[in-house]
Amino acid sequence: MDQTTAVAGTSLIVGEIAWDVVLWRRGRADVSAFLLATTVSSWLLFFGFGGACYTLxxxxxxxxxxxxxxxxxxxxxxxxxxxxxxxxxxxRVSRQAIDQVAALLHSGLNTLFSAFHDISLGKDSSLFCQVFLSLWIISILASLTDFPTFCYTCIVALLTIPALYQKYQECVDRYIRFAYMNLQMYEVVYERFSMKCFVRVRDWVIEVLKDP
CATH class of the missing domain: 4.10.910 (30s ribosomal protein s13; domain 2)
Known part of the structure; x- marks a missing residue:
């Protein structure tokens, strides 16, 4: 019970630190900037400037x-x-740190395998839809570029998009609502147009069938 509580507490702390780094807050902005600069510079070093000068x-x-x-x-x-x-x-790496990392890895793998088991047996339709949509989007994006560039792009997006959204949330939400309203309007127009086309085609088919 104590080990489970320790793992849960460690996971919570790691999650808070990760979100602080992603959102550039609570004194983690230096770490975020370092990770972003390292990611961009390493991509330029390995894949930019007309080809890879070095491998990792x-x-x-x-x-x-x-x-x-x-x-x-x-x-x-x-x-x-x-x-x-x-x-x-x-x-020197302490045995406690190794045990905590192993416990986090063990917990994460068990959660992943449990979700895979539930999806495979059709127990969780909502989780299946979420995983299906996520893998489909990843497949489409990954097909547009090579795997290393895709990974670098994901890291850069993770270190920039959430922080920018949090900073300009009101403006982004306003544009999203405006786009959603326009999408609904175009959807109504499309439905009316489709219905008119369907009625015309139906009437034409009926007239053709009536002719001897």
Whole structure:
């Protein structure tokens, strides 16, 4: 029971932090800006400028090679010159952090498999419609571009659209209501036009059938 409560509390905290990053609020704007800049610059580096100059593995290897070389030479020179060694922190991952990540992953996978089981057995029609619509939209959007660009676009959209909507919510809602009213008006006009066409075609068919 305590582990379940801890997992739920951790999930709530992670969710709040994620929403703060997405909406650029509560002091998370720096993190949001960093993620957005990293996403755009990495796409330009890997896929822009007329083609991919690097791959993710080659870039990571090159950066790590340069970093280790600089630190190694710095440490050797510091020992020879009696200077302070490079301030490299001793990083260790606690067992508690690993357990929390594993518990979150376990909970998320169980929720996903449970939803898949309910949809497969036809138990939740509403969930099926939501998943079907989401996968259909993703399929259409993904067919317009390659998978890495699609992923980068999703990240950029996630870091910009919700924040912009929250900032200009009144203006966006006003335009959405206006567009919805116009759509309803055009729908009524289309229904009337379709009914007139149907009546004319029906009368024409009846006249043709009456002729000997």
């Amino acid at each position: 593995l080659s870039l990571a290897s090159t950066v790590l090679l340069l970093l280790l070389t600089v630190l190694f030479l710095w440490a050797k020179a510091a020992r020879l010159l009696n200077r302070p060694e490079p301030p490299v922190p001793h990083i």
